[in-house]
Amino acid sequence: MALANPNMDRPRPVIRQLDEGAINRIAAGEVVERPASAVKELVENAIDAGATRIEVTIAEGGKRLIRVVDDGCGMTAEDLPLALSRHATSKIDGTDLLAISTFGFRGEALPSLGAVGRLTIVSRVEGGEAAEIAVAGGRVSAVRPAALSCGTRVELRDLFHATPARLKFLRTDRAEAQAIAETIRRLALAEPFIGFTLVDATEEPARTVFRADARSGDLFDALHGRAAQVLGGPFAENAVPLDAVREDHHLSGFAALPTYSRGSAVQQYLFVNGRPVTDKLLIGALRGAYADTLPRDRHPAAVVFVDCDPKLVDVNVHPAKSQVRFRDPGLVRGLIVSGIRHALAGAGHRTSSTVASATLSAVHAEPVSGRVYQMDRAYPSPRPSFQAPPGFAETAAPSVRAEPVQAEERARGDHPLGSARAQLHGTYIVAQTGDGVVIVDQHAAHERLVYEKLKRQMAETGVAAQALLIPEIVELSGTDAELLLSHAEDLHRMGLAVEPFGGGAVAVRETPAILGPVDAAALVRDILDELSDLGDSGTLGARLDAILSRVACHGSVRAGRHMRAEEMDALLREMEATPLSGQCNHGRPTYVELKLADIERLFGRA
DSSP states (O other), rough: OOOTTTTSSSSSOOOOOOOOHHHHHHHHHHHSSHHHHHHHHHHHHHHHHTTSEEEEEEEGGTTTEEEEEEOOOOOOTTTTHHHSSSOOOSSSSSSSSTTSSSSSSSSSSSHHHHSEEEEEEEEEESSSSSEEEEEEEEEEOOOOOOOOEEEEEEESSSTTSSHHHHHHHOOOOHHHHHHHHHHHHHHHHHHSSSSEEEOOOOSOOEEEEEEEEOOOOSHHHHHHHHHHHOHHHHHHHHHEEEEETTEEEEEEEEOOOOGOOOOSSSTTEEEEEEEEEEEEEHHHHHHTTTTTOOEEEEEOOOEEEEEGGGGEEEEETTOOOHHHHHSSHHHHHHHHHHHHHHHHHTTTTOHHHHHHHHHHHHHHOOOOOOOOOGGGGGOSSSSSOOOOOOOSOOOOOOTOOOOOHHHHHHHHHHTTOOOOEEETTTTEEEEETTTTTEEEEEEHHHHHHHHHHHHHHHHOOOOOOEEEEEEEEEEEHHHHHHHHTTTHHHHHHHHHHHEEEEETEEEEEEEEEEEEEEEOOEEEEEEHHHHHHHTTOOOHHHHHHHHHEEEEHTTTTOTTTTOOHHHHHHHHHHHHHTTTTTBTTTTTSOOOEEEHHHHHHHTTTO
């Protein structure tokens, strides 16, 4: 028995025009996703109005109250009803949607907010009278006189009271308040010459959650000061300035040193023509810029601005205006990657100051229960004497030239990384500087030096190779052998010559000369691990750099090897001359610097 078609008895759908209230509520669903979205729209309106001070007050995560007060140009009584009309704006005239130089331009925010909450606007222009208008659930009141100094006050109460189903999708008051604070921080970074204040009035007395006073000076100084206010002093202290230009695109901002990396992408702020964005292209470019200085589970910290002609970027991609589309995305990505890498290379051997702070915090002085005089201290008898590590009789590591260093020159300690004084546990070099002590991880430091040399050789002429007297045969699985041989041409440019030897075996005939004697089998397996991790992701250049990083590890001074004073000093001097030597290829710091004043405080001598 055939089943009846359930659509046979359904009435024919009728096309009808939606009323204005339904249209506004639908539009609000795109523009106002959560309280933070409402704050973003209102603060951007204040910025576009030329405000120099903006104060935001919220209650219950913005669900009960959002109030934005600014000292901008204001609106007249005649402007207020028009401001609540859809697609009414003072920011564009509609002739060219690509020449957009303001935050807002759609004319949707205020009518959308009025459709889902109780909205009141009070505004006054200079030399005019203040006026007030209110809208609740889409119903607009008449304009009436009010009291206000120049500027605008927008108050939104009971967000989503007209669409209660949306309330179920909001998070806790605390989570929504944090999202609002993050929105304010992003806008504060975008506009360092404007003062921002965020107040939480959920409980009495109200408390100031965030405050950033307007900065002065040139743009770089203002942005640096604002970055310290928003991201904290450690970021500002460990960030290098960005300033690069490529074909009418300008890159500016600050990028933190790789050793100041974070466990998540919480300190990545990206702006296009001053507009905060969360664009995948820019995020990927930022990650690519740090590709050979950070492990995969760490994230860089940066405040990056890309400025260009508005006609070269489309910001009219999404109602939230958080995504953009560049006319030449490859050019922008290349600008970010090269600009940040150049800035980090210019930082030389610097490492994050937070490394020293973490070291000091890990050192705990023993509590002293009363004064102990020198004569009362007990010493073993006989007292042990300090012995420096024995000299290493073999030749120096492949890329550390042990040049003779005069004793008086080592005693001065006038180099940035000081002069070597001792080697501890065959792993750490202790050097004395003019005002402190430097502790160097010899393997991590030398690994970076070898890696940078390999990259330089690769770019210039290809890595020099040394032929093995007897090729080394490495047994692999069939899959691994196929993967390795598929990259044989690239590996040969790196100084590693491999060829099939039957079955799953490969023959290694040449190895990079800079590595000296090397375990070819271990090197091949490490390269296979890197190829498996990378898969097909990343550009060819990124894959080659990742493999070179693995290769560099095999040519570095190993932990446990004793070094002569001349070798240690040669390593320190080479670190000072090598870009990015403050961190190894995996993002770990290569040295820790402790100031003498900090050490004295540990011993109560300050």
